[in-house]
Amino acid sequence: MSPEKRVIHIVSxxxxxxxxxxxxxxxxxxxQRKGANGDCSDATLEWFQAAKKSGVEYVRLSxxxxxxxxxxxxxxxxxxxxxxxxxxLGKVKVVLDRAEATGIKVMLTVFSLPGCRWKQQNNDEFDxxxxxxxxxxxxxxxxxxxxxxxxRGHPALVGYNPLNEPHPEREAGxxxxxxxxxxxxxxxxxxxxxxxxFNRSMVKAIRSVDPRMPVxxxxxxxxxxxxxxxxxxxxxxxVLYAFHFYEPWNFNTFRVxxxxxxxxxxxxxxxxxxxxxxxxxxxAQRMKPAWNWAEKHAIPQRRIIVSELxxxxxxxxxxxxxxxxxxxxxxxxxxxxxxxxRSRNWDGMDYELGTEKLDWKYWQEREAGxxxxxxxxxxxxxxxxVIRDSLKAF
Numbered sequence: 001m002s003p004e005k006r007v008i009h010i011v012s013x014x015x016x017x018x019x020x021x022x023x024x025x026x027x028x029x030x031x032q033r034k035g036a037n038g039d040c041s042d043a044t045l046e047w048f049q050a051a052k053k054s055g056v057e058y059v060r061l062s063x064x065x066x067x068x069x070x071x072x073x074x075x076x077x078x079x080x081x082x083x084x085x086x087x088x089l090g091k092v093k094v095v096l097d098r099a100e101a102t103g104i105k106v107m108l109t110v111f112s113l114p115g116c117r118w119k120q121q122n123n124d125e126f127d128x129x130x131x132x133x134x135x136x137x138x139x140x141x142x143x144x145x146x147x148x149x150x151x152r153g154h155p156a157l158v159g160y161n162p163l164n165e166p167h168p169e170r171e172a173g174x175x176x177x178x179x180x181x182x183x184x185x186x187x188x189x190x191x192x193x194x195x196x197x198f199n200r201s202m203v204k205a206i207r208s209v210d211p212r213m214p215v216x217x218x219x220x221x222x223x224x225x226x227x228x229x230x231x232x233x234x235x236x237x238x239v240l241y242a243f244h245f246y247e248p249w250n251f252n253t254f255r256v257x258x259x260x261x262x263x264x265x266x267x268x269x270x271x272x273x274x275x276x277x278x279x280x281x282x283x284a285q286r287m288k289p290a291w292n293w294a295e296k297h298a299i300p301q302r303r304i305i306v307s308e309l310x311x312x313x314x315x316x317x318x319x320x321x322x323x324x325x326x327x328x329x330x331x332x333x334x335x336x337x338x339x340x341x342r343s344r345n346w347d348g349m350d351y352e353l354g355t356e357k358l359d360w361k362y363w364q365e366r367e368a369g370x371x372x373x374x375x376x377x378x379x380x381x382x383x384x385x386v387i388r389d390s391l392k393a394f
Contacts, residue, residue, distance in 0.1 A: 024212055025212060025213055028105055028158040029159075029303070030302055033105075034055070034057055034390065035058035035059055035335075035336070035337040035338075036051060036059050036060070037061075037338070037341065038061055038340055039064060040061055040064075040091065042344055043061060043095045045101065047341075048102040049102050050341075051104060051341055051342075052102045052103060054388055055391030055392040056341065057105065058337070059107070060106075060107045060307050060337045061095065061099075061106050062108075064110070064112070064120075064121070068088055069087040069088050074089070075113070080114070081139040081140075083146065084143070096151070097156070105157070106156045107157075107161055109163075109164050110163060111163075113130055113163055114130065114140050115127065115135075116130035116140075116163070126170065126171070128170075131171065133192055136192070137198065137201060140162075140202065141204070144162055145206070145208055148205070148210040157213065159213065159215065159216050160213055161215075161216040161217075161218065161242065162202040162206075163202075163218065164218065166198070166220065166222075168195055169220060169221070172184050176221060176226060177221075181230075185230075195231070199234065203236060212238070214238050215236075215240070216307065217231065217240070217242065219231055219241070219243045222244070223243055223244040225290040226290075228241055228243040229293035237303075240304065240305055241303060242304075242305040243306060244307060245286070245308070245309045246308070246310065248268055250268045250271065251268055251311070251321075252310075254315055257312070259316070261315070262315070262316025262317045263316065263324075264277060264278045264320060265278075267282075280324040283328060291332070301334050302333075304335070305335040305336065305337070306329055306335070307337050308337065308338075308339045309329070309336055309338055309339065310322070310338050312348040312349060313348060313355055319383045319386050322386045323390075326338075344372035347376070350378075351383050351387055352384045353376055353377075
């Protein structure tokens with residue numbers, strides 16, 4: 001038996017014996033937590049060990065990159081959910097056991113649900129069936145009930161995030177709050193497109209099996225701060241609310257930025273290409289809708305999570321940008337998780353690589369079959385230092 005299998009076996013036995021006696025997972029969120037995002041396909045034992053060494057307390061993990069037994073991981077087929085394939089569940093449990101073996105907690109999220117296949121696994125097309133057909137809503141509820149039953153009591157788990165970045169309003173061409181959005185919400189209240197109804201259904205499905213597990217709900221508009229401010233809070237103190245922060249998008253995204261923008265003195269002025277100076281206050285203002293919403297509904301800071309934050313490591317001023325974003329969140333004492341830790345698919349946000357682009361030799365070797373981890377060299381650098389020091393600053 002290999003060393004990893006021996007560790008996993010010991011942890012698995014321990015889970016079976018005392019899993020039912022595990023502490024209330026909501027207690028984990030009683031103080032500010034700092035973590036990272038990742039994919040189960042990256043999450044080897046060594047990956048968890050490196051994350052732990054860096055100061056990561058929890059990871060927001062998606063199974064999207066795992067090879068499924070059928071078409072869609074855990075779902076079997078997003079066109080018709082009929083139960084979790086056992087091989088898929090086994091792969092996720094192995095990852096959770098690795099997390100527990102290294103002392104890292106896990107928030108499990110999914111990018112696909114029945115009738116809502118992730119765009120990157122759907123020919124680059126958004127799948128809106130979940131938001132148009134009640135039957136898919138019922139299948140999604142059954143899926144989360146099955147997940148909660150299958151993973152109940154696992155000590156690594158501290159939360160379920162039912163769907164990453166929901167955006168039912170996008171099908172109608174609506175991408176921000178306003179009059180058109182209000183009209184759309186009124187028209188669709190009580191239908192499959194009603195995100196508040198969807199949230200209630202997912203929480204109910206999980207609660208029917210596991211009354212203790214925290215549930216993390218994303219805001220609308222792909223999970224941004226303004227989208228969080230549109231949600232109706234649930235009467236459930238084990239529900240946390242999340243938004244993602246990559247503002248402003250045209251600075252943050254390398255392929256859109258194209259070297260035009262840099263933080264703080266050369267930031268986009270709208271979408272015209274003109275530039276202006278930003279301060280930390282500009283970033284704080286972009287988050288303000290979420291803070292105002294939380295105050296209005298008396299949602300404590302310990303129940304707010306910025307579950308994705310970051311910027312492409314190659315854009316100008318990435319280090320001061322991340323320092324200011326994280327500084328704001330630490331002042332608020334809300335939970336956060338940077339995107340992402342040692343991802344083989346998102347090298348632009350692998351901050352341990354510094355700010356330089358990967359050269360043509362890297363891509364040539366990748367095409368020849370070598371892995372990302374074989375080719376990159378991670379070194380201490382000013383950009384990674386911002387995150388590393390923030391993770392360890394308690």
